[in-house]
Amino acid sequence: LFPSFDSDVGLDPPNPRKAETSESGEEGEGGNSPLEVNSMVQIALDKGSQVSGIIRWLGFLPQIKEKMAGVELDEDKGVTGGEWLGKSYFHCAPKRGLFVRLNSCQPDRRFQSLPDAQPSLLDYGEREVLPQAPPESFPPLRNEAAVRVLRGRMKGIQGHCNSCYMDAALFSLFSCTSVLDSMLFMPFPLSDRNVQGILRDEIVNPLRRTGFVRASSVMHLREQLTDKGQCSSFTNAEKDPEEFLNLIMQQILGMEPLLKLQSGGQEQDCYCYQIFLDKQEDLVVPNVQQLVERSFLSSDLKLVEIPSCFIIQMPRFGKEYKMFSKIIPSLELDITDLLLDSPRECCLCGDVATLECLECFQDQVFAATGLKQFCSSCSRQVHSHHRRKAHKPTRLHIPEEFQRWNSRRRQPIPREKLELFAVLCIETSHYVAFVKYGPGKEHWMFFDSMADRHGGESGFNIPAVTLCPEVAKYLELPLAGLALEQPRDMDGVAKRLFCDAYMYLFQSRKMALYK
Incomplete structure (x- = not known):
């Protein structure tokens, strides 16, 4: 041999x-x-x-x-x-x-200190010694701090040996948000302290402190996942982000599922939600809000509770085929009408809705988008029309205390909205990430763990983080204008966000305080 x-x-x-x-x-x-x-x-x-x-x-x-x-x-x-x-x-x-x-x-020389002939790269932490002191906690980077620490070459997480799925996921989840920081500290039922320690001390803290994580640190985590997940290919093979997230959250840490769903009276839990749709003739350039609503409708799903983190996989058939040539990012995801047993608003008069009609969903007479629910009076009028007499509206459960409160104050129904904080994209089997680092539409950064390379086979990958404010220009375009945009003509890396989206990550800052 x-x-x-x-x-x-x-x-x-x-x-x-x-x-x-x-x-x-x-x-x-x-x-x-x-x-x-x-x-x-x-x-x-x-x-x-x-x-x-x-x-x-x-x-x-x-x-x-x-x-x-x-x-x-x-x-x-x-x-x-x-x-x-x-x-x-x-x-x-x-x-x-x-x-x-x-x-x-x-x-392996690729993970050793670089020779003195490369001082420009040494400045980016190649000789950094991992901390041996007690664990520290570094807050996520936002606004000016995110730009100052993260932007540049040899920034982000260094890629090596098909690691882009993990690099992009980790950068998205931890660089500019703390929504899943419980993964770093909480003693979950199956919590593996070694995995938590590597994730916190060798990846997240260096990323937030210096803006750079060496490939050897990620390989250390991959080795642990290989051992704990009983899968020998986590250190070298191509994987998908959801496979990594499900393994570390469920099998290694034993975290409570991020999503609790109900369908047909049966509850189901999951960590990532995959959108499944039949061919949609009327959707040419959909936004994420439309896709989520239609997917929930077709599967008869409702959210049992507001999630702190909602990870959504876009509709695809394998890595090659995309159902839509472009998808518009929804900077906010309104989940009010997707919640089980939550007060909802009549889509016509704004009063408390008591009935929902799934068959009215695509009827644009009432509204171009959104689920269709009505108060009793509006429902009678809507379904008196001969085209809608065969519809079968279902009754909504409205908490009694809310009905009493609303009848006195006549306040609008409170809306529950999640905030988009990152998008993972894939093109030709390579994952990259867009991260929202500030409140403005232009506050986006683009991360590629293998943006460049130093040397040949014995060299190493150079990760890079760049700002991409051009995204705002396309978010502000009318739908018809965006549909006509040719991907090859789009500025900067915006084409990747609109045309190659694989996974959207939303957060509820309110719920993150309690979970």
């Missing part, structure tokens, strides 16, 4: 000692190396080329005197899935595993 190496050609004479395995990476005969299990390494092949990977096993193999390393490679350049002479020593994808002498492994 050996390829040929410059320093290791052939096998040594048999050793009568039986093979020993080591999961701890302790030094033994033939090994004085600082490398251990989970170290990231590079290995020189016979023609001068190099492969890189992660040590998954250390120990001794039959008939080999020196200490060996079982390495999971970043690419399919191996010869095994972790087996040696029919026995499994570690697990990885086929052709990703390689057994080599430990002294053939060198620390």
